[in-house]
Amino acid sequence: MLSRRTELVSEVDPTGATRASPLNLLVNQWLPVRRRSGQLDTISPAQIAENDDPAVALDWPRADFRIAALEFLIGLLATACPPKGARDWFDGWQVPPDAATLDAAFAPLAHAFHLDGPGPRFLQDFEDLVSDAEPVERLLIDSPGASTLRQNTDLLVRRGRLADLGRPAAAMALFTFQSWAPAGGAGNRTGLRGGGPMTTLVLPGDRPTLWQQVWANVPLGRPAEAEDLPRIFPWLVPNPSRDVVPEDVHPLQCWWGMPRRIRLDFAMAEAPQACGLTGMPDAVQVRSWRQRPRGSNYIGWGKVHPLTPHYALKAGGEFLPLHPQPGGIGYRHWLGLVAAAPDGLRLPGDSVATWRDEREVDSQVSARLLAAGYDMDNMKARAFLESEMPLPARADDALATRLVLSANQVAGLLRSAVRYALFSAGATVKLDSELLSSLRERLWEQTEADFFRLLSQAPADVSQRRLVRLRALALALFDEAAPLTPENGGAAPRISRARRNLVFALTGFGKEGAALFTTLGLPAAEAKAKKKGKAA
Structure with missing residues (x-):
């Protein structure tokens, strides 16, 4: 005993x-x-x-x-x-x-x-x-x-x-x-x-x-x-x-x-x-x-505590301690928890940065990241969040950044497509509504294992694999949230148009699609040649 x-x-x-x-x-x-x-x-x-x-x-x-x-x-x-x-x-x-x-x-x-x-x-x-x-x-x-x-x-x-x-x-x-x-x-x-x-x-x-x-x-x-x-x-x-x-x-x-x-x-x-x-x-x-x-x-204790990540709202602004938010802690927070964001507005805690810069090599052991804290709504504690994830070497940061940013872009495309499909023009629907936020969270959750697998294997076609996985999952989530069923008959034109535009962007076309391909380092999509005045 x-x-x-x-x-x-x-x-x-x-x-x-x-x-x-x-x-x-x-x-x-x-x-x-x-x-x-x-x-x-x-x-x-x-x-x-x-x-x-x-x-x-x-x-x-x-x-x-x-x-x-x-x-x-x-x-x-x-x-x-x-x-x-x-x-x-x-x-x-x-x-x-x-x-x-x-x-x-x-x-x-x-x-x-x-x-x-x-x-x-x-x-x-x-x-x-x-x-x-x-x-x-x-x-x-x-x-x-x-x-x-x-x-x-x-x-x-x-x-x-x-x-x-x-x-x-x-x-x-x-x-x-x-x-x-x-x-x-x-x-x-x-x-x-x-x-x-x-x-x-x-x-x-x-x-x-x-x-x-x-x-x-x-x-x-x-x-x-x-x-x-x-x-x-x-x-x-x-x-x-x-x-x-x-x-x-x-x-x-x-x-x-x-x-x-x-x-x-x-x-x-x-x-x-x-x-x-x-x-x-x-x-x-x-x-x-x-x-x-x-x-x-x-007052003014940003960037001081070694165990807390910090962020700034704009370049040259005051750095503030990061706080957990609803939805848990996952790889979507990689930029700011593990590595600095490309714009320099989110910085990991000094203890994490020091480990990855110096101590991982000295100790000759791999490590995991433990992130935890209260999700507070002013005076009310909504939840205590705790999460662990692998802590890859500094050399993987460029690839990890591409994978995180691409998932964020696809999550945004999915959220916008579903909002267009389900709500008529002029309807007041915030992007952080429960339905749209849950779709975003599910995309992050269902691509987390894929993120760490690609980081550990780093295949030659990693960007293409990432695109294929994100595209398939985004379309599956769209079809689940906005199905073409008899009950949605009145919204069928909007749903069809929204899905077509989503496919269009996920194939690399349009402003959002071009930005996604640029993030992944993929060559720009090429429009098909026209034949006899009609699209081929």
Whole structure:
């Protein structure tokens, strides 16, 4: 039977009573992991590189906690002991540090990572806040908000899912919330990267250890100096409402942004109780939290966070963090997640770019891309999206760009053809309507395997194969959406004309067809010769 070791320490006061010691996130064992053998365990951050039955996955019961915990560990190494150069990174890849080495590197930061107890508290306001208590479940980004509860519309994600959290789960909920904080009403700031940012991580090799997953994404840098810590960890000093630009604080604050003024409420139990989320016992439970508005307002942090792709709306414009959108994450997002878009307006995260430029060659292993994040509708979480895909070498970028752009062009042709076929002239139908968007999504989904297969094989006639596949699928989807049936008899002329024009473009004719052939690098289509005044 799988077991999990827990070692949240306790102490005895002068009266002989036992009480829980404050939880320190760098000293205590609080991270749930699964080891290569399948054994469940709880470790401290310094144990992530253990070689004897190494940890291979974080074992939080929520996907957002798992991704955020990877961010926490990457940010911790980037702050305490980043590689100084490519050689230093390679040494850490070849021979991971032992727990004692990491403990020594983390020690100068430990005072900033107390979750409870006296003094500064991790990611919590420097002052004790006077405010109404909120139930702890509302620290979870997907929990229904106050407006949803008032209107009694919490239908899919119900209120009252959990009443308390042990300190490990509360710490992870707090970090996730502060890192990805969505809009929260007047004065409640979004995260440093905006609400619900996209996170992209490199997963190296077939069965990477937890250390390899983390180290693959740690940027180059220098360990934080003692005098810089108040500019890195904003909870170490009083932090009244202010605008925070990168020039005013240390760049490492990108890992430790604190947009919300929050204090957790800790309650001591007579005996250890099971956490409402993980089941792990803890003598201290968090049942509520308090917040005040007007925390740090992060401005101009585009292109700073290494794990997030960025985009600009126009040349010379400000770069903004990318956020997941409805429809999931797939190869259609390749330009911007994996490689820069040709127009330079979409850029992958630095961790992905660094891996493909340098670390893939040094490590001599292939990798996959993990992309994840909340699809947010202002304050409401519509879904948590997570996707993995192969991460081919940089040499494949030109071909990948052609394949992605051609699919985007064909998806646009299909969408326009179906709209023309089904709706009369003058009808108000947006291109992002559910029907037209679903056709576009299905084309992307059904060509994803073909995309990676062509990238891996790169046959001589790759462009022609791509065209044949896109043409066949687009016409099949058109015929399904706009069939020539008796029920559509009145629309038959429009349907026939729309299909003919779609075939025309997919054969390379017209402005759109010529653009498609140019993207694929195919020779321009030639019109058939006319005979006796009639088209042959």
